[in-house]
Amino acid sequence: MRSRILIVGAGIAGLSLAQRLTRYGLDFDIIEKNSSETKCVTGAVLPFNAVRELKDLNVFDRLLNKFNQISEVTYSTMSGRTLGTASLADPPFENDQFITLKRQDLKGSLLEGLQKKVRYNTDLLSVEHGDNEVKITCSNELLNGTYDLVIAADGIDSAVRAQNYEGQQTIVDHDIVSWRFLISYPDHGLHPLHMIGHADLFMVYPVGPNALYCYGHIQEQNDLYSLTQDPKENLLRVFTSYGGAVPDILSRLDGVEIVTDRLKSVTEPIFFDRRIAFIGDAANGCSSLIQQGIATALEDSRCLADALAMQNIDQALQSYMERRQKVIAHVIKYSDDPVAQLRNMQRWSTRCIRYATIKTLGPPNVLGWRKLATGRHF
Numbered sequence: 001m002r003s004r005i006l007i008v009g010a011g012i013a014g015l016s017l018a019q020r021l022t023r024y025g026l027d028f029d030i031i032e033k034n035s036s037e038t039k040c041v042t043g044a045v046l047p048f049n050a051v052r053e054l055k056d057l058n059v060f061d062r063l064l065n066k067f068n069q070i071s072e073v074t075y076s077t078m079s080g081r082t083l084g085t086a087s088l089a090d091p092p093f094e095n096d097q098f099i100t101l102k103r104q105d106l107k108g109s110l111l112e113g114l115q116k117k118v119r120y121n122t123d124l125l126s127v128e129h130g131d132n133e134v135k136i137t138c139s140n141e142l143l144n145g146t147y148d149l150v151i152a153a154d155g156i157d158s159a160v161r162a163q164n165y166e167g168q169q170t171i172v173d174h175d176i177v178s179w180r181f182l183i184s185y186p187d188h189g190l191h192p193l194h195m196i197g198h199a200d201l202f203m204v205y206p207v208g209p210n211a212l213y214c215y216g217h218i219q220e221q222n223d224l225y226s227l228t229q230d231p232k233e234n235l236l237r238v239f240t241s242y243g244g245a246v247p248d249i250l251s252r253l254d255g256v257e258i259v260t261d262r263l264k265s266v267t268e269p270i271f272f273d274r275r276i277a278f279i280g281d282a283a284n285g286c287s288s289l290i291q292q293g294i295a296t297a298l299e300d301s302r303c304l305a306d307a308l309a310m311q312n313i314d315q316a317l318q319s320y321m322e323r324r325q326k327v328i329a330h331v332i333k334y335s336d337d338p339v340a341q342l343r344n345m346q347r348w349s350t351r352c353i354r355y356a357t358i359k360t361l362g363p364p365n366v367l368g369w370r371k372l373a374t375g376r377h378f
């Protein structure tokens with residue numbers, strides 16, 4: 001008898017898993033609470049391991065002409081004084097690619113062939129463990145019932161995780177507010193740049209010669225700025241004293257959709273509980289400081305799908321956890337350790353130490369990528 005599998009969430013993790021299960025001939029249902037019309041309006045930075053996964057998934061070719069390859073990353077002070085630059089073409093990355101693209105293009109490429117399969121406007125409402133099965137209810141009554149396996153791919157604010165661990169704290173909020181947006185900027189001539197302020201950071205990544213993906217964040221508890229409900233006003237308040245291209249970028253915000261978010265992490269990674277598996281941010285969401293979220297979602301999907309193709313569900317869940325545990329611990333460490341430093345950046349002495357570290361060791365996100373590429377945890 002074929003197993004009944006339900007994927008909750010058609011984001012990066014859910015769609016990439018759906019692609020892999022389809023390839024293996026494994027049937028599944030997939031639900032998504034948003035409508036099919038919902039658009040992603042920001043960009044994404046994909047480091048080497050995310051690109052490797054897209055190639056393995058045969059999705060990379062669908063993105064040709066839609067991505068921008070990046071070859072270096074620079075860190076500077078908020079005034080624009082360079083602290084460090086690192087090449088992304090040198091070992092250990094000489095055979096790899098780092099890219100930026102519109103998130104909508106990435107989602108579109110993962111959705112190809114699955115449009116009719118995803119049940120949109122379908123919100124998971126409850127999960128309940130049974131004997132070797134999970135009973136679910138969702139906003140589409142036709143899908144209510146029992147599944148042999150439920151896979152939570154429903155993001156950092158996972159409803160499945162919240163239901164499963166009701167009453168327990170499974171998320172930490174780092175008290176950092178972030179804003180992301182894409183702007184059109186013809187012939188910008190810019191390279192990837194992270195500008196470090198006092199309690200804040202501004203990041204610019206080109207998405208082709210005429211568009212920029214920008215990201216800014218600030219420690220919420222700070223002595224410098226009080227925030228309002230208006231993202232544009234907040235961006236202007238916090239980043240107006242920055243140098244380089246930032247004033248010019250801020251002058252182009254009219255009509256631009258700005259996504260406000262908070263940096264959050266899981267209190268500890270969760271791989272499975274009985275017949276519920278967790279993948280992507282639902283399993284191991286952490287700060288986006290070294291841009292590992294998409295790579296992790298894609299890797300989780302590959303490991304779980306490979307295991308399901310070869311083993312029974314219980315063995316597959318165990319194998320999935322064993323394959324992912326070690327690397328996830330490293331990803332969380334490299335992503336979340338720098339968050340603690342951010343809390344102290346308002347102190348002049350901490351900033352001096354951070355600047356000196358960047359001058360000596362190079363850009364921290366590139367350092368994190370190098371550690372992941374050369375570590376023994378893969």
Ligand SMILES: Cc1cc2nc3c(=O)[nH]c(=O)nc-3n(C[C@H](O)[C@H](O)[C@H](O)COP(=O)(O)OP(=O)(O)OC[C@H]3O[C@@H](n4cnc5c(N)ncnc54)[C@H](O)[C@@H]3O)c2cc1C
Pocket residue numbers: 008009010011012013014031032033034043044045046050122123124125153154155156157158159160178179180261262263279280281282288291292293294295297
């Ligand atoms: C500010 C910021 C910047 C980031 N930048 C980068 C970057 O540049 N590069 C990078 O690699 N990562 C980045 N990340 C992280 C990355 O976005 C995530 O790690 C990645 O999207 C995780 O994929 P996912 O599929 O697990 O979750 P999501 O992409 O969040 O997808 C979850 C899906 O589940 C659906 N869902 C939720 N609840 C339910 C429910 N109850 N029922 C049905 N469906 C549901 C949601 O609508 C959504 O479609 C960033 C994150 C933030 C916050």
